[in-house]
Amino acid sequence: MGLRKVYRVKRREVLALDGVDLHVRQGEIFGVVGQSGAGKSTLLRCVNLLERPTAGSVAVDGEELTALGGARLRAARRGIGMVHQHFALLSSRTVAANVAFPLEIAGIARAERRRRVGELLDLVGLADKAGAYPAQLSGGQKQRVGIARALASRPKVLLSDEATSALDPATTASILELLRDLNRELGLTILLITHEMDVIKRICDSAAIMESGAFTESGRVLDLLATPGSLLARSLFPLPGTGLPDDTVALTYTRAYDEPLMSELTRRFDVDVNVLGGAVEEVSGVSVGRLNVQISGANRDAALDYLSGKGLLVEVAGR
Missing domain, CATH: 3.40.50.300 (P-loop containing nucleotide triphosphate hydrolases)
Incomplete structure (x- = not known):
């Protein structure tokens, strides 16, 4: 020590x-x-x-x-x-x-x-x-x-x-x-x-x-x-780079979800969701997913808060 x-x-x-x-x-x-x-x-x-x-x-x-x-x-x-x-x-x-x-x-x-x-x-x-x-x-x-x-x-x-x-x-x-x-x-x-x-x-x-x-x-x-701003997280799963829309959101999750979250976003918050790409990798023996999505609409912030409340790490490109 x-x-x-x-x-x-x-x-x-x-x-x-x-x-x-x-x-x-x-x-x-x-x-x-x-x-x-x-x-x-x-x-x-x-x-x-x-x-x-x-x-x-x-x-x-x-x-x-x-x-x-x-x-x-x-x-x-x-x-x-x-x-x-x-x-x-x-x-x-x-x-x-x-x-x-x-x-x-x-x-x-x-x-x-x-x-x-x-x-x-x-x-x-x-x-x-x-x-x-x-x-x-x-x-x-x-x-x-x-x-x-x-x-x-x-x-x-x-x-x-x-x-x-x-x-x-x-x-x-x-x-x-x-x-x-x-x-x-x-x-x-x-x-x-x-x-x-x-x-x-x-x-x-x-x-x-x-x-x-x-x-x-x-x-x-x-x-x-699952920690916002973690250097290790960004090194293992880099945030979206140049060439992606400014409103791209990176979603990281460390467990499986039974519910269709993207569909739920469109129904509950009336936002448009466009999945740009993603991957699932084995980290410390656990499947960890990273999904890059484009979310737009008047209730975008509320939709992001909803995803955070579900345990996903939500990171907005450029922030």
Whole structure:
């Protein structure tokens, strides 16, 4: 909470984190999205104390890491797994040996290491690659090895540092599906950083937008989608652009409606409704719809109020 991180670079101070408050609920996937230089990686490294914050505190699973040091901190870190952008595999070790590496460091007996490695490779779908070397694997397979290794010590929290940014779209989708499956099957809490809004849309329960070392907004993704003026909502579902009529209205809804709302508008308020386009997408496991409509007539404002009262997010282009 209140994380602040200042670096000294050539006799000047660079503020990387500026009072960041982050709360990730147990068992959820929380995404932090932002451009390069926003402070995302610094935040992640402060969470597992690879970087010590200049000010503020870090608590994971009820234990304040910033109050620990030495052996106690190393023990606490074993409850936090880390997945890297560029895999960070040891090229001279086989897949099985890479996954076993943290278990060796922890002093786990060989028989138990072998059993655990087999379990993990089966979990990530690489049981047949145990004897292969990293150079023989595709990018997606390398990342699966990295995920298996991160889970070796049975962490309760998994940190993902741009885990899909080096992958093609199809492989990205498979890795995100794996992370969601692990979250559900193991009750794993996942904190991921990304610069891709599609990652937030596909698997995150909650999210934050980060700029210049601070959160500009954060919350549950579905709540943000229903919040007027939300930057996240506008990034996931951009408002109508140029070329559309000035009276275009964007309607966002996060649940199905049994009643024919557009027909009801024309009957109740004597307005003309012209549907210009729309789409339904899966966001955080829920179908979210965006409809662009043109509504005209003397009772237009009353019609918009009616839609808002039905739980739709109503945004008028140009406002």
